[in-house]
Amino acid sequence: TETFRRLAERNIETLRESGAKTVLATCPECFLSLSRLYPSVGKLPFEVRHFYDFLLEHRGRLAFGPGGAAVTFHDPCRLAKHLGIHDTPRDLLAxxxxxxxxxxxxxxxxxxxxTSGWSNCGLAAKTLQRGRLExxxxxxxxxxxxxxPKCRxxxxxxxxxxxxxxxxxxxxxxxxxGRKT
Structure with missing residues (x-):
């Protein structure tokens, strides 16, 4: 849409003016927008990377405590279904x-x-949430x-x-x- 194009152009220009050569995204929707949708507006003057890939690339510089916490992982829709990213978060947890x-x-x-797209939190959404928490x-x-962040x-x-x-x-x-300081 025209609104998306204008916002994307403004964001691209702001990032270009910052001099950034690489933009790291932690939010799946931001990463999807920056890496897959913004290029339709024009060539990006910077590289877009997911923050998790950056962390894995620098794993040798990260130290963690003893760990052992029993956790489960909720795969967000944008990350798992739209971007096909499944292993990276699990690699980081490991x-x-x-x-x-x-x-x-x-x-x-x-x-x-x-609750997709911050639309609402009605009965259907609450039913999905309850099932997921169970x-x-x-x-x-x-x-x-x-x-x-929205899932959280x-x-x-x-x-x-x-x-x-x-x-x-x-x-x-x-x-x-969990990091050692």
Whole structure:
């Protein structure tokens, strides 16, 4: 649409003016937009990379504590289905020493967190969220890690409503908290 084109052009120009040669994205929707959609507006004057690839590239410079935390991973729709990224988050969890407990519906079979595009959080969304949280608890994990800020927010909201003993964190937050300083 015209609005998308104008916003993309403005963002590209702002990033060009910054002098950035590489743009790192942590959010799956941002990465999808920057790497797959923005090039339709024009040639990008910078490289777009996912932050997880950057972390894996520099794994030798990262040190983590003893690890061992039992976690499960929620694959966000944009990351798993639209971008086909499944292994990288799991590689990072392994690097941090996490005890990954996969849910039955994971990777390309993963289900939505219940709220796509910030549209609403009605009954259908709450039903999806409740089911996802039940899968997470059934995995035996005490922490659900996700790689999307929207998923974290919406699953946290549903988790709070249900008063489950399940911590929900973003992957970058999980990694940062496990680092040796």
């Amino acid at each position: 690097m941090a020493g996490a005890d990954l407990r996969e849910m039955p519906r994971s990777r390309e079979r993963s289900v939505c967190c219940g 899968e997470a608890v059934a995995s035996g994990a005490r922490t659900l890690v996700t790689a999307c 927010i919406h699953l946290s909201c549903a988790n709070h409503d249900e008063k489950r003993d399940l911590r929900i964190v973003d992957l970058v937050e999980f990694l940062a908290n």
